[in-house]
Structures are given as C-alpha cells and as structure tokens.
Amino acid sequence: MASLKRLGFDDSKCNGCGECMTACSLAFFKVDDRTRSAIQVDKTEGGWHINVCDQRCRLCVDECAAKALTMSRLGVVTLDKRLCVGCLACVAVCPINAMRFVPGLLTPFKCNVCGACVKKCPTGAIGIVAEEM
Amino acid sequence: MTSTGPSDKDTLLAGHKQLAEFSYEKRPVIKGYNNRTLYVNVGSCRIVEKPVSEDMKAKFTGGKGFGLKLLWDAVTPQTQWNDPENEINIAMGPICGNTNYPGSGKSLVVSISPMTGIPIDSNVGGYFGPYLKFAGFDAIEVQGKAERDVMVFIDGDKGHVSIFEAPNEEVDSHVLAEQIMDMFARDEKDRKNVCSVTAGKGSEHAYLGCLNFSFYDERRKVARLKQAGRGGLGTILRDKKIKALVVRYSSLNAMSNNPADLATLQEAGLRLHREIITLDDQQCRMREIGTAHLTEIMDQYDLLPTHNFKFGSHPDSAGLNSHAFSAMVTHGLPDGCWYGCTMACAKAADGVELKSGPYKGHKVTIDGPEYETVAGCGSNIGVFNAATVMEINFYCDTYGLDTISFGTLTAFVMECWEKGILNAERTGGLELTWGNETAVLEMLHRIARGEGFGLVAGLGIRRMKKHFAEEFGADPKLLQDIGCECKGLEYSQYVSKESLAQQGGYSMALKGPQHDEAWLIFMDMVNNHIPTFEDKAEALYYFPLFRTWFGLQGLCKLPWNDVEPANNAETDEPAKVPEHVQNYVDIYNAVTGNNIDKAEIIKQSERVYNFQKVFCIRMGKGHRLGDWPPYRMMGPVTVEEYESRAERYDTQLKDLVGFDPTGKGTFEKLQALRVYRENRYDMLLDAVYKRKGWTKEGVPTVETLHGLGIDYPEVLEVVRPLLP
Numbered sequence: 001m002a003s004l005k006r007l008g009f010d011d012s013k014c015n016g017c018g019e020c021m022t023a024c025s026l027a028f029f030k031v032d033d034r035t036r037s038a039i040q041v042d043k044t045e046g047g048w049h050i051n052v053c054d055q056r057c058r059l060c061v062d063e064c065a066a067k068a069l070t071m072s073r074l075g076v077v078t079l080d081k082r083l084c085v086g087c088l089a090c091v092a093v094c095p096i097n098a099m100r101f102v103p104g105l106l107t108p109f110k111c112n113v114c115g116a117c118v119k120k121c122p123t124g125a126i127g128i129v130a131e132e133m
Numbered sequence: 134m135t136s137t138g139p140s141d142k143d144t145l146l147a148g149h150k151q152l153a154e155f156s157y158e159k160r161p162v163i164k165g166y167n168n169r170t171l172y173v174n175v176g177s178c179r180i181v182e183k184p185v186s187e188d189m190k191a192k193f194t195g196g197k198g199f200g201l202k203l204l205w206d207a208v209t210p211q212t213q214w215n216d217p218e219n220e221i222n223i224a225m226g227p228i229c230g231n232t233n234y235p236g237s238g239k240s241l242v243v244s245i246s247p248m249t250g251i252p253i254d255s256n257v258g259g260y261f262g263p264y265l266k267f268a269g270f271d272a273i274e275v276q277g278k279a280e281r282d283v284m285v286f287i288d289g290d291k292g293h294v295s296i297f298e299a300p301n302e303e304v305d306s307h308v309l310a311e312q313i314m315d316m317f318a319r320d321e322k323d324r325k326n327v328c329s330v331t332a333g334k335g336s337e338h339a340y341l342g343c344l345n346f347s348f349y350d351e352r353r354k355v356a357r358l359k360q361a362g363r364g365g366l367g368t369i370l371r372d373k374k375i376k377a378l379v380v381r382y383s384s385l386n387a388m389s390n391n392p393a394d395l396a397t398l399q400e401a402g403l404r405l406h407r408e409i410i411t412l413d414d415q416q417c418r419m420r421e422i423g424t425a426h427l428t429e430i431m432d433q434y435d436l437l438p439t440h441n442f443k444f445g446s447h448p449d450s451a452g453l454n455s456h457a458f459s460a461m462v463t464h465g466l467p468d469g470c471w472y473g474c475t476m477a478c479a480k481a482a483d484g485v486e487l488k489s490g491p492y493k494g495h496k497v498t499i500d501g502p503e504y505e506t507v508a509g510c511g512s513n514i515g516v517f518n519a520a521t522v523m524e525i526n527f528y529c530d531t532y533g534l535d536t537i538s539f540g541t542l543t544a545f546v547m548e549c550w551e552k553g554i555l556n557a558e559r560t561g562g563l564e565l566t567w568g569n570e571t572a573v574l575e576m577l578h579r580i581a582r583g584e585g586f587g588l589v590a591g592l593g594i595r596r597m598k599k600h601f602a603e604e605f606g607a608d609p610k611l612l613q614d615i616g617c618e619c620k621g622l623e624y625s626q627y628v629s630k631e632s633l634a635q636q637g638g639y640s641m642a643l644k645g646p647q648h649d650e651a652w653l654i655f656m657d658m659v660n661n662h663i664p665t666f667e668d669k670a671e672a673l674y675y676f677p678l679f680r681t682w683f684g685l686q687g688l689c690k691l692p693w694n695d696v697e698p699a700n701n702a703e704t705d706e707p708a709k710v711p712e713h714v715q716n717y718v719d720i721y722n723a724v725t726g727n728n729i730d731k732a733e734i735i736k737q738s739e740r741v742y743n744f745q746k747v748f749c750i751r752m753g754k755g756h757r758l759g760d761w762p763p764y765r766m767m768g769p770v771t772v773e774e775y776e777s778r779a780e781r782y783d784t785q786l787k788d789l790v791g792f793d794p795t796g797k798g799t800f801e802k803l804q805a806l807r808v809y810r811e812n813r814y815d816m817l818l819d820a821v822y823k824r825k826g827w828t829k830e831g832v833p834t835v836e837t838l839h840g841l842g843i844d845y846p847e848v849l850e851v852v853r854p855l856l857p
Contacts, residue, residue, distance in 0.1 A: 063475070065467040067351050086387025087232040087473030088399060092406030101403070103396030106387045 002133045004075035005113050007039065009050040013125035016041055016048040020117035020126060027116040028109060038100055038111040039126075050125065053077060053098035053111045056133075060090035060099055060110075074113075075133070081107050142315045148301040152283065155180035159269060159292040162391045165227030165724040166190065170203065171270040171294065173285050175373055176217050176277025180294050185271055192843055196226030197254045197684035198741040199272045200243030201748060204252060205847075207276060210751050214247035214365070215372050217278045223262065223330070223378075224272035227725050229687020230263035230390045231473070233402030234720050235409060236689030238263050238471020240346060246364035246644070247340045247372075248538075248593050249621040251749040253364025253644050256684055258470030258479065259346030259357075260328040263687075264289060264382040267389045279374040286317070289382035299376050306331045306345040307497065307531040310356035313379055314349060324356075325349040326383040331376065332367030333533030338583035339591025341538035341623075342367025345530060352466050353483060355498045358530050359470050363647055364622060367533035385472070393726030401716050401723070406475045409696050413476070417695045422459045423468075423478035424504040424691075429454040431508065435778075436628045436654060438513040440567055441544035442617050442765050443774050445628040452517035453507050461485075461519060476692050478503075482523060489574045490528055490581075502526040502536070508626035509540020514547055515567030525577060532581040537647075538593060541623035543573055545594050548615050554607040561585035594618040614764045620645040620754065629766050631781075632658040633810075634669040637817050640762040641673065643745050643755075649690060650677045656708050670820035679709070681738035686721065693717075740841045743826075743833045744848070750832060751851045757831045760818060768810045772799045775806075782806055832856060 021037035029036045039052040055077050061069045068083035069090060079090075084107040091101045091108050101108040118126050160167070168185045185199070193202045200222035207220045222243045231237045240262030246253035265273060268289025275285065284299040303309045309331045318324040328347045336342030344361040392398050413419055418426045428450065431437035435445030451457070461482040468477040484496045502510070502522055510525040511517065529536045543565075549555045550565040557564060561579075563572045563586055579587025589597060598612040617624040622645025629635040635658070638651030653672050656662045663672045683690050698712045705711065714731050722728055729737075749755030769775040775782055776799055783794040786802060790809045794802050822829060826837030832855045838844040 062465055063467055065351075065469055065472050085232045085385050085472045086399075088403050089406055089467070089473065089475050092403055092410050092475060101399070103399050106395075 004133045005130050006055040007052050008129035009126045013123045014048040019120045023116045023120040059093045063089045063093040076113050145301050150298040152296045153178035154295040157292050164393045164726050167271045170272040172274045174277035175279040194685040194737045196224050196687050197241040199224040203274045214245045219245045221275045225262040225266045226687035230266050233398050235474045235476050236692040239687045241684045242361040247368050248365045251752050251754045255361035255363045257346045257361035258359040260348040261346045264380045267382045282376045284377045287380045305333045305531040310347040327381045330378040332370045334581040335532030335534040336367030336371040339580050340365045340593045341535045342533050343535040362535040392724040394723040397723040401720050409475045419476050419478040422455045423480045425458045426455045427504040428507050438626050441548040449517035453511045457519040490578045499527045505626045506536040509537050513544040521570045537625050538623040542594050595621040614770045641760045666820040670824040673821045674824045678735045678738040681742050682734050740843050747851050775799050775803050
C-alpha cells in the first residue's frame with residue numbers, strides 16, 4: 001500500500017495572518033513574498049480557506065510530458081527542476097491552483113510538505129498528515 | 134522490433150565510416166534566432182555555417198520563408214527534383230521551440246517536389262526542429278547526393294556536425310528511429326534528447342515519399358513518428374542516399390529559445406492551456422482523439438470523401454467514426470508532439486498486432502490516425518474498418534509514404550478498376566475493388582518492395598493518368614476528371630463540390646491541393662458568410678496568408694481554431710478567432726522583442742507567399758491553368774454521382790442556373806451544371822488574383838512585389854516577361 005504525505009488543515013482555526021505564506025516563500029525563495037508561497041490563504045465569506053496541494057489528484061503528474069513531476073518515496077508529488085521544461089501545463093491542469101507560478105520564473109512550484117508553514121502557524125490550523133492510500 | 138538485418142548497436146556503429154566533420158561555436162539563441170544556418174552537402178561532403186542577414190529576417194521571417202530563400206539560391210529554373218543541387222531544407226522560425234505556447238514545435242520542410250516540380254512545403258512536429266535550433270541553427274540545408282547510404286549527425290551538445298556512411302541500419306522508420314536512439318543516446322533517460330528525420334523503403338520506389346520526424350515517448354518507451362507528408366520529401370531523402378538526419382540536444386528548458394519577454398509568453402501560454410483543458414472536451418475533443426474527431430462531422434455534412442470523392446457520406450461510416458478509433462488509442466497520456474502542447478492530439482494505439490507485410494505478427498505502437506488518413510485510407514477507398522486503417526497508417530509511416538497521397542491515389546486506381554481501365558492482368562492480380570482491404574495492403578507492400586503494380590501506383594495520379602492513357606488506351610478526359618490531383622499533388626480529404634471557395638482554396642494552394650492553406654467550407658457552404666465573389670476572394674486572400682504565418686514561425690495551426698474561447702462566437706469575426714490572433718501577436722513580440730500588430734502578421738506572410746508564387750513561375754509552373762481542379766472536385770462527373778444527389782442538383786439548375794430540369798436526361802443536366810460551375814470557377818480565379826495583386830494569369834505584378842519589398846532583381850526577372 002502506497003503512503004501519502006500531505007498538509008492537513010482546518011479552515012475554522014485559520015485567522016488569516018498569512019505567516020504560513022511568509023514561511024513558505026522564505027523556505028522556497030529566501031524572500032518574504034507571499035505570491036511565492038506554495039500555500040495560499042484565501043478570504044472567504046465566513047473566514048479563511050487554506051489552499052494547498054492535496055497530493056492525491058495527481059492530474060499534474062499525468063499532464064507532465066517531461067516526467068518532471070513524480071510521486072516521491074514519501075508520497076509527495078515532487079517537481080524535479082532539472083527535468084522541468086517550464087511549459088506550465090501542470091499549472092493549467094491543477095483544479096485548485098495549488099501548482100503555483102510567478103511570471104518570469106523558469107519553473108512552477110508546489111507544496112512539498114516540508115513543514116515550514118506548520119511551525120509558524122500560530123493557531124495550529126495546519127499539520128502534516130501521513131496516511132496510506 | 135527489427136525483423137531483418139542487424140540491430141545490435143555495436144554492429145551498426147562498427148559500420149560507420151566518417152566522411153566529413155565540422156565543429157562550430159556554440160552560442161545561445163537570441164530572441165528566437167541563431168542568426169546562422171547550417172549547410173551540408175552529402176555529395177561533396179562540405180559542411181559550413183552561413184550567416185542570416187537582417188534583410189533575410191525582415192523579408193523572410195523564418196521557417197518556410199528561410200527554407201524557400203535558401204532553396205531559391207541553390208537551384209536554377211532547370212533543376213529537377215533528383216538533381217544534386219535540389220535541397221531538403223528544414224527551418225523552424227523564431228517562435229519554434231518555446232515550451233509555453235501550445236503547438237510551438239513545428240519544422241517546415243521545403244524542396245523541389247518530385248510530384249509537382251515546384252517547391253513543396255510541409256509542416257511537421259517531433260523534436261528535430263526545436264533541437265536543431267537549440268543546437269545552434271535556424272535551418273539546415275541538405276544538398277548533394279551521396280554515393281552510398283549516409284547519415285548526418287548534429288551534436289548540439291558538443292557543437293559538432295558529421296557525415297558518415299551508415300550501411301547496416303534498417304531503412305523503415307519505426308525500426309531506424311529506435312536504432313538511432315540506441316546508437317546516439319547514452320542511456321534510457323537520454324533517448325528523449327535524440328531525434329531523427331528518416332524515410333522508408335516505400336520512399337525508394339514511389340514519388341509520394343514522406344519524412345518521419347521522431348520524438349521519444351517516455352511513457353510508452355518508443356520512438357514516435359510525425360510526418361512531413363506531402364510532396365515526396367522522403368523520395369528526395371532516399372534519392373540523396375540519406376538514411377537519416379540526426380540531432381541531439383540535452384539542455385532544454387524554458388529559456389532555450391531565449392525570448393525577450395518570458396513572462397508575457399508564459400501568460401499567453403497558460404491562458405491557452407487553461408482554455409484547452411476547460412473547453413476541449415465540449416469542442417473538438419482533440420485531447421481524446423485528435424483530428425479523427427472530424428470523421429462523423431464530415432459525414433454529416435456530406436463532405437467525407439467516399440469512393441474517390443464521388444460522394445460525401447456513406448451508410449457504413451460509423452465504422453470509422455471517432456469512437457471507433459478512440460477505443461483503440463491509449464488515453465491519459467500527454468500526447469503532444471512537442472513540449473507544452475496541451476492540445477495533445479498526437480494519439481497512438483499501443484500493442485497493435487500487425488496482420489500483413491514484413492512485420493506481420495509484430496506488436497507495434499501506431500501513431501494516429503489523423504482525420505486525413507481515416508478519410509483517405511478509409512472512406513475514400515471504401516474501407517470502413519478502423520483496424521485496417523490503422524494498419525495502412527502504420528505501414529505508410531514506416532515505409533515513408535504519405536497517407537494522403539496514398540489514399541487518394543488508391544481511390545483513383547479503384548475507380549479505374551471499376552471503369553475497366555484496370556483489371557487483374559494489369560495489376561498483377563490485385564483485385565482493386567472498393568473496400569478490398571487485402572488488395573490495398575498488398576499494393577502498399579508492393580510499393581515498398583518496388584514490385585509490379587506497386588511501381589505503377591507509386592507514380593502518383595498525374596503520372597498514372599499518362600500511363601493509363603498511353604498503355605491502356607484510357608480516355609484522357611475521363612482520367613483528368615476523376616484523377617484527384619492538381620499541380621501533380623493528390624488532394625487531401627474534403628469534398629469540395631458544394632463550396633466554390635474551397636475549390637479555390639485547394640486548387641490555388643501554391644504547393645498543390647492541401648487544406649492547410651485554406652479551409653473555407655463551413656464559412657462558404659454551411660454558414661454562407663462569403664456569398665459574393667469579392668467575399669470569397671477576400672477569404673482566399675486573408676486565410677491563406679494567415680495560415681502561411683504558422684509556417685514562418687514554426688507553429689501548428691491546430692491551437693488557432695481547433696479550440697476557441699468560450700465567447701468567440703460573439704466577436705466581430707469569429708472565423709478568425711480574434712483572441713487567438715492577438716495571442717500570436719503577443720507571443721511573437723514576446724519572443725523577438727519586436728512590436729508588430731495583426732496587420733504585420735499578414736504582411737510577413739504576404740512577402741513569403743508571393744516569393745513562393747514567383748518561385749513556382751521560375752520553375753516553369755505557377756500559371757492559371759495549373760490552378761484548375763479536376764472536375765470531380767467541382768461537381769458530379771458521372772450520372773451515378775448526379776443521381777445520388779439529384780434533388781440538390783436539380784434545385785440548383787432551376788434556382789441558380791436558370792435551366793429547367795423537368796423532363797431532361799441526367800447527362801444533359803450534368804452538362805448544364807458543369808458549364809455553370811466551371812464558369813463560376815473561372816470568375817473566382819479572376820476575383821482572387823485581383824485581390825492578391827496578380828495579373829489574370831496569376832503573376833504577381835511589379836507593384837505588388839515592390840509594395841512587399843521583395844522586388845529583388847532576380848525576382849523581377851522572373852515575372853517581367855510575363856507581365857502585360
């Protein structure tokens with residue numbers, strides 16, 4: 001049975017502070033720029049929604065002609081930047097915009113479940129979940 | 134997979150004998166251009182690089198424009214297709230090779246065609262073009278004739294080109310493309326970095342040879358093949374004794390084409406990706422079954438060629454509909470013929486067991502079929518069995534034969550059989566009746582073996598007409614009426630009888646009757662949007678020029694209008710797909726750093742289009758008579774055809790011709806309709822030539838050439854004697 005590792009979240013606990021996005025962009029890009037975060041916090045009518053790859057649907061893996069997107073041994077959809085040709089088909093096919101892209105960057109990016117955001121979340125709205133598929 | 138000959142990599146490599154080599158400085162692409170081309174002469178073994186001038190870029194843009202300019206400089210008015218100076222030129226264009234905008238991996242192949250004697254151009258996918266560009270060249274010119282079988286290898290990683298004898302490799306493409314990957318890829322992961330241009334055994338014996346451009350399918354783990362199909366390019370490759378052109382490049386990324394403005398390119402590409410992913414399953418289903426979705430639509434509108442274009446539909450056509458093929462191809466794979474194409478129409482069936490020929494019993498991956506192949510090698514020859522079309526498709530590809538010409542010429546020989554011009558004695562026992570699948574496949578294998586009637590069929594329709602008239606006493610007028618070729622090239626697969634504009638679109642197409650220059654049937658026949666001669670002339674001015682532009686840039690036509698924005702119907706000119714036209718303006722500017730608008734797209738094309746027209750005239754062709762279709766493409770030739778749609782034709786005679794059909798015999802009615810339709814076609818020629826800035830004989834005027842800035846002395850020298 002394959003394992004899967006993903007971010008779990010509880011929208012009701014989210015206070016919209018965005019510390020997760022700062023942590024993510026610092027971890028990925030060494031800058032505090034929330035557009036460069038693989039996790040996004042979106043305002044909803046009643047509060048906040050945490051948007052991040054669920055590692056399950058894998059439409060991006062199927063769409064990737066360069067086979068740059070694969071499942072890692074830990075069960076995380078992982079982008080190999082050395083293989084990526086930057087076509088952004090994965091960004092287009094992602095149903096929840098969790099495959100992220102900033103114009104001008106050569107490759108897209110996504111959550112690799114590193115946990116940087118989990119450590120910074122003040123309300124415990126995010127956590128790492130490991131499960132069997 | 135190899136059935137004959139040595140396939141062991143070491144044996145193959147041991148047979149190589151180097152004849153020439155050339156090292157060049159590796160440089161990055163600058164805004165879509167290398168500003169140099171590669172010249173390879175396989176006869177004299179000369180290899181050089183040539184600079185691309187600013188004038189060449191300004192006037193010829195790239196792709197087909199570059200190919201034609203290089204070819205013009207290489208040949209004379211007397212050059213025949215098999216003279217050493219004829220070239221195979223492969224050029225890409227500035228947008229080619231970007232990985233963002235769907236359909237950006239096309240190569241344009243140009244040569245003097247063995248079928249037409251004028252320049253042919255063919256637009257083809259696969260990785261060769263983009264890799265050649267990133268290896269350092271905007272085009273390759275291949276000239277000369279080798280004494281023995283050779284390959285040309287461009288190593289874009291090392292900056293090195295070589296010509297070597299290659300005696301032991303197979304010729305058929307599905308085997309050879311794999312052997313090339315075996316020899317030039319370091320390991321499995323490296324196979325995607327190696328691609329080739331090859332032909333096949335059929336190309337050695339027939340004029341309708343095609344080229345196969347390979348790309349490695351990492352999921353299926355096979356070399357896939359895309360065809361530069363039209364006009365006999367494979368025949369020229371094998372006449373030059375070239376087994377393969379090979380390129381390797383292993384550093385592909387989003388900046389390989391070095392665009393001026395990556396962000397804009399990415400945003401345009403992403404917009405179209407999303408449009409395709411969201412809308413395609415409600416529109417053309419390209420991601421599911423590619424262009425083969427068209428079959429039932431064409432059948433429904435009486436446009437699906439059946440029995441040599443006699444009819445436009447058939448009760449058994451369901452056997453060839455998109456669902457029949459969809460059930461055969463493997464789904465869920467990213468089937469683009471270049472990276473970044475989410476339209477993904479390059480479908481393939483896997484593990485198909487062949488039932489005939491030298492590879493009988495082999496389980497193979499078959500690319501396609503595309504609509505043209507379904508119609509040409511299916512309905513047009515009375516075959517309504519999807520599996521048989523697949524097998525014909527496979528063998529045509531691996532033998533290096535164009536499925537469109539093969540389909541149309543087979544339809545012709547079948548009608549010749551029906552009319553008693555051919556019989557078993559003349560075909561060596563092949564019973565070429567409609568739908569005789571066994572006979573068709575056997576004829577195909579005989580072409581590849583260069584045997585018996587296969588050699589006759591391989592002549593193509595134009596030469597067969599002469600042969601049948603001279604050898605068998607057939608009526609030349611009848612052969613002219615039913616032989617569906619123009620300029621020497623077989624028609625592609627749409628019935629154009631009820632669309633005058635499409636008759637012109639086909640027959641005025643510079644290279645011969647291929648639908649990639651204009652496809653106006655729905656605008657004209659179905660929607661009646663271009664009722665007057667002026668309207669039709671305007672459409673036959675704009676669309677051929679707009680479509681020419683894809684060939685200047687290294688683009689595929691399909692993402693232009695085989696998906697449309699959701700609100701396209703509400704725009705001023707839905708047939709042009711205005712939002713996508715703007716995308717092309719944006720991505721061209723983003724790649725090159727230039728600042729053009731949509732009018733300049735047409736101007737870029739118009740320069741090359743008129744240059745190509747003058748090139749045809751220079752080769753002694755390109756005259757008004759050459760733009761006349763066979764009557765089969767204009768209307769019913771036979772009583773059988775007329776009577777099959779008698780109500781339609783009777784109504785037209787009454788309402789349009791002013792001829793009362795009541796009580797008249799079919800033959801008399803046929804004649805009246807023919808006079809009317811031929812007269813209308815003549816008037817169309819006048820209107821279109823005028824709109825294009827040509828004389829009544831179809832010659833571009835000095836003013837036209839001057840206005841386009843292509844009034845070079847050698848161009849004017851061609852047209853001046855023909856101007857009033």
